Amino acid sequence: MGAPPLLPILHEPTDAEAVRFGQCSVTYRELRVTAAALARRVSDARRVAIWARPEPETCVAMVAALVAGVPAVPVNPRLGTLELRHLVSDAAPDLVLTAPRASLPAALRALPRLAVDLGTQGGSMQGASMPPEPDPESPALIIYTSGTTGPPKGVVLPRRALAADIDALAAAWGWTAQDVLVHALPLFHVHGLVLGVLGPLRLGGALHHLGSFSVDGVARELGGSATMLFGVPTMYHRLAAAAERDPQVAAVLGRARLLVSGSAALSVSDHRRIAVATGQHVVQRYGMTESLITCAVRAEGPREPGTVGPPLDGVALRLVDDHGEILEAPDDEAVGEIEVAGPTLFLGYLNRSDATAESMREGWFRTGDLATRGLDGGLRLVGRRATDLISSGGYKIGAGEIENALLEHPGVTEVAVTGEPDPDLGERVVAWVVAVGDPPPAAAEFAEHVARLLAPHKRPRVVHYLPALPRNEMGKVRKSELRR
DSSP states (O other), X not given: OOOOOSSGGGGSOOSSEEEEETTEEEEHHHHHHHHHHHHHHXXXXXXXXXXXXXXXXXXXXXXXXXXXXXXXXXXXXXXXXHHHHHHHHHHOOSEEEEOTTOOOOHHHHTSOEEEOOGGGGGSOSTTOOOOOOOOTTSEEEEEEOOOTTSSOOEEEEEHHHHHHHHHHHHHHHTOOTTOEEEEOOOSSSIIIIIIIIIHHHHHTOEEEEOSSOOHHHHHHHHTTTOOEEEEOHHHHHHHHHHHHHOHHHHHHHHHOSEEEEOSSOOOHHHHHHHHHHHSOOOEEEEEETTTEEEEEOOTTSOOXXXXXXXXXXXXXXXXXXXXXXXXXXXXXXXXXXEXXXXXXXXXXXXXXXXXXXXTEETTEEEEEEEEEEOTTXXXXXXXXXXXXXXXXXXXXXXXXXXXXXXXXXXXXEEEEEEEEEETTTEEEEEEEEEEOSSSOOOHHHHHHHHHHHSOGGGSOSXXXXXXXXXXXXXXXXXXXXXXX
């Protein structure tokens, strides 16, 4: 008896829709025929790169690699020249899979290229046999990190981790084959690819991808057959504003079975705005590329603003303080680093055994993320140890709670908080504000506002005004650019 299939429905495919991009729709039967044909052509490769544009060919290429048991390396089409050279050199893929007529950068043009032909959709199921299921511990994906602390590292994710994480999320969210997911996320990260593509395909549901985010696109899909929306905080910020202006947008958001936010913390302010306008409370979840999703607010549980919920079933999670002591008290006060163990963990960093060893503590993955734990077991994120923990006047301050406080000020539309050296305090709190008004509110007003909501030592000592915050493709603020 072999391993259970990662994508069970491909073994008994139906004519139900699997994925749709715009007017292009692929059924499960068509996906089986096309992916099986492509899998035979890549089966001898050691690794394959996938030019991960938001189009159906990317999904078919990913499924073909999984069927063949060949590790896939999704490539962000927006990578710079140096980043792309590093990825190609480090991962050393044997070939690159693309849509027909895709325009590739020089670093990928040097590789043999195989176009994904959706024209084979009409082929017969005869000859579209599925090879034996690979070992669950074998690598499925190599996803590169953002490289904020050095050259991007290739995170090697086994098939076991993908299956365990999707199944745990399905249990947490009541996610079934009857759900139709809509999103506009990139297809080279965990959020858009593992959750947003492989999730529906493993469960036998459907994905409707918008290509690029728009309020109109989300409203159209949720007003139709879509039941779930995956998004990042920037998207929900825009949806909150649209729902406040337009009752029809508010109505379709309110009808959704589940609105899920991830990749960065959703502000308490936007959570409340959407709840007031639509009656719908956004569900948050937390994870990393190396650990996949480890915490999630349950569909049937409380949906408190600012919390990412308790650990998923099967995931071991603990908070550890600066001295290596495990924090047991659920007081929502003590800040510790999140450490994770269990079936959703990666195998290691490609070609970087040193970095793999450094990231582990006695079998626990050290995330570098900081959180507190509430009475219900739910975590509240306060930031990254490297960028969001500010040591000021003997206090440990999480940037995230100050950001949430500032977002409750009517003169703030976006904000990021960092620390900078201070000869007296060690570090001082610095706010980077996208403000409303001309002139904008004074820095002293923001400091007084924070001091009223939080302890006085958490008030910003310096305020910088910006027209916009620098963000990556997933909506995360690039704080390293602010410091520069």
